Amino acid sequence: MEQELVDWLKKRLPSHPALRLGIGDDAAVVDLGGSTECVVTVDAVMDGVDFELAKIDPRRAGHKALAVNLSDLAAMAARPVAAVVALVLPRRDGYNLAVKLFEGMLPLAERHNVAIAGGDTNTWDGPLVVSITAIGRPGPRGVWRRDGARPGDDILVTGSFGGSLAGRHLDFEPRVREALVLAERYEIHAAIDVSDGLSLDLSRLAEASGCGAAVAVDQVPIADAAHELARTQSDGRTALDHAVADGEDFELVLAAPPNIADRILAEQPLDISITRIGQFASNRGLWQLAAGGQLMPLSARGYVHRSSGTLAEAP
Numbered sequence: 001m002e003q004e005l006v007d008w009l010k011k012r013l014p015s016h017p018a019l020r021l022g023i024g025d026d027a028a029v030v031d032l033g034g035s036t037e038c039v040v041t042v043d044a045v046m047d048g049v050d051f052e053l054a055k056i057d058p059r060r061a062g063h064k065a066l067a068v069n070l071s072d073l074a075a076m077a078a079r080p081v082a083a084v085v086a087l088v089l090p091r092r093d094g095y096n097l098a099v100k101l102f103e104g105m106l107p108l109a110e111r112h113n114v115a116i117a118g119g120d121t122n123t124w125d126g127p128l129v130v131s132i133t134a135i136g137r138p139g140p141r142g143v144w145r146r147d148g149a150r151p152g153d154d155i156l157v158t159g160s161f162g163g164s165l166a167g168r169h170l171d172f173e174p175r176v177r178e179a180l181v182l183a184e185r186y187e188i189h190a191a192i193d194v195s196d197g198l199s200l201d202l203s204r205l206a207e208a209s210g211c212g213a214a215v216a217v218d219q220v221p222i223a224d225a226a227h228e229l230a231r232t233q234s235d236g237r238t239a240l241d242h243a244v245a246d247g248e249d250f251e252l253v254l255a256a257p258p259n260i261a262d263r264i265l266a267e268q269p270l271d272i273s274i275t276r277i278g279q280f281a282s283n284r285g286l287w288q289l290a291a292g293g294q295l296m297p298l299s300a301r302g303y304v305h306r307s308s309g310t311l312a313e314a315p
């Protein structure tokens, strides 16, 4: 539904001189005048969808609500500055819940020097909803967008993927510092954060850039939690299935020219690993790079085990 609405809004919304980058990226870029730009994003999380409040410490929900927003700013290589917080609280015990949510948020805000600038609260008979708007500023070299990848660029990822539902989706640290380091030191053509799944978000980046993406699936870094899920669940999904499709990893996917990617991989400038998992290709769509250099379709929803033909054209 969301993509459909985004497509409708892209057509329907009038252009505005203040809008440097509008709907459809991880965040928008707004010109505040006097050559000052701000990066702004909003995300709502709710009980029963993004977490189950009855089963967790509400502080973790508070942390997640802010972290998903900071992750979107990281995907733009923007430095977070401030956030405003809207809470829609269940009527029962709303105050204590609100306090715990903020207790979860504040350490994260402090670590990233984000001012909690205000907000709003409401109560109702429904489940908890937390909506946070985060504001950042672009780095000296501008923002990363989704639409800048070029065929031949390498696909780089931070960290590892899969199994985040085992707990990481609540406790992850958004890759804000990592993005700022990379943006300052290297030429990055495009970026996205992985909220809905490595393959799905990678396909969005490729689609926005008007190119395709070929993934060497054996190179995808797999999180321990994904191995654990594959071992303990009897649904037949492999650790790689989880890594490619689970989502909520909140790692970064980057497009970098090969010579820059080589430097990044050699220098490993972050505390977490950076891995090359493939290359952007001129063939639009999402592809799996087989050992012989052949391309096979890769479902945006996940890893496809069986070959469904090959393409004559290499990336």
Ligand SMILES: [Mg+2]
Residues within 6 Å of the ligand: 026, 071, 072, 075, 192, 193, 194, 195
């Ligand atoms: Mg995002």
